Amino acid sequence: MPAGRHRTFDEKQALEAAMRVFWQKGYAGASLTDLTHAMGINKPSMYAAFGNKEQLFIASLQNYLNAYASSHVDCLKQDNQTFRARLRGYLMSIIHGQCGATAPKGCFISVSISESISDDFPAAAKAQIDAMKLVGEGVLLDFFSAAQSNGELADDHDVSALTQYFMGVMHGTAALARAGKSTQQLTTVVETSLKVL
Amino acid sequence: MPAGRHRTFDEKQALEAAMRVFWQKGYAGASLTDLTHAMGINKPSMYAAFGNKEQLFIASLQNYLNAYASSHVDCLKQDNQTFRARLRGYLMSIIHGQCGATAPKGCFISVSISESISDDFPAAAKAQIDAMKLVGEGVLLDFFSAAQSNGELADDHDVSALTQYFMGVMHGTAALARAGKSTQQLTTVVETSLKVL
DNA sequence: GCAATAATATACCGTTCGGTATAAAATGGT
């Protein structure tokens, strides 16, 4: 046990709160006052625990990936379901995350990608976002490639084209969620998108 | 001819420059220094010509609609083309706009919708964005409804669902363009998206 | 109990923010 006064706040809880502020308002739109108020701490505590605004943002991105994004990938691995059902489950899981009542609307990564093309966006944060972009694409590419190898997906399909298309569908539903569309409306978008297969 | 010193800058040119800054950096991310530098004028000139930052933003949105968005709709009215070809032309026109080399990537309205859900986003600007959202949806809804009346689109299609779907496709390609995808890659996304018809 | 240590709270730092007062420069009307 280290000497000195103990933390009176939960670091994970504070990070979750900060993430939601960034998720809703973006990096530039989220002030330290916004962040520390939501986290329930004051600035020196934030700086001691997370470094600075940029590092808090990067930690928020990582927290989003762990707590809000990774779980969807499990849907693609349900061996008891058909190829189509697994993909549908994946997309449905995602749109529920994008339309949840307790969290901000849309996709934090999608919002961050969009903001990160600004030339004065912090470099380390941009690098983190670029890495996450590749991961997301890799998941879908592997899924379609494996399905084609297994014979679940016909050989005349272009797995790269399908990957780009469904990446687009996910960014699209994220934008629609942000525009106020309901889970039900996004469900019909997902169902329609699956008709290409 | 009014008395007094003449303007030494072109108002439309300055507005175009301001629009591109907002388009790339968003409302919160664009400072008055960014804006006036790009416009080639100083702050009092900007305030005299446009009012304030929020009104400049609203004027930028209107300028985007006029100069970058409205023209695409003409593709839907090419009576010499099939229903499918008109829709394809519309989407292709849009993705070229989203990937143009001379303008910022993506869609200014899509970016603005995303940013406008922040609770400290200016109210008048949010109202303008909400109005533009409805216009965009109306264009597609009218297109599909008319096509169904003409018999070009089978009756078993849900025009509302198709509208939501292609709104999602457009937001999706806009996000992919912002993520760095090429016109060629977005073309395959558009071609894939048309398979649902 | 008493130093050493670490987290809290407050007040403050220089800079940048959106916005403006002020004065110089340029035009038209007379």
Place this chain on the structure above:
DNA sequence: ACCATTTTATACCGAACGGTATATTATTGC
């Protein structure tokens, strides 16, 4: 020529920005 008018350029305003020094409070090891 001169005055009214409008735009320009500079300097400045209070507020908010990201970030930190300082002092107080709480905790552990001894």
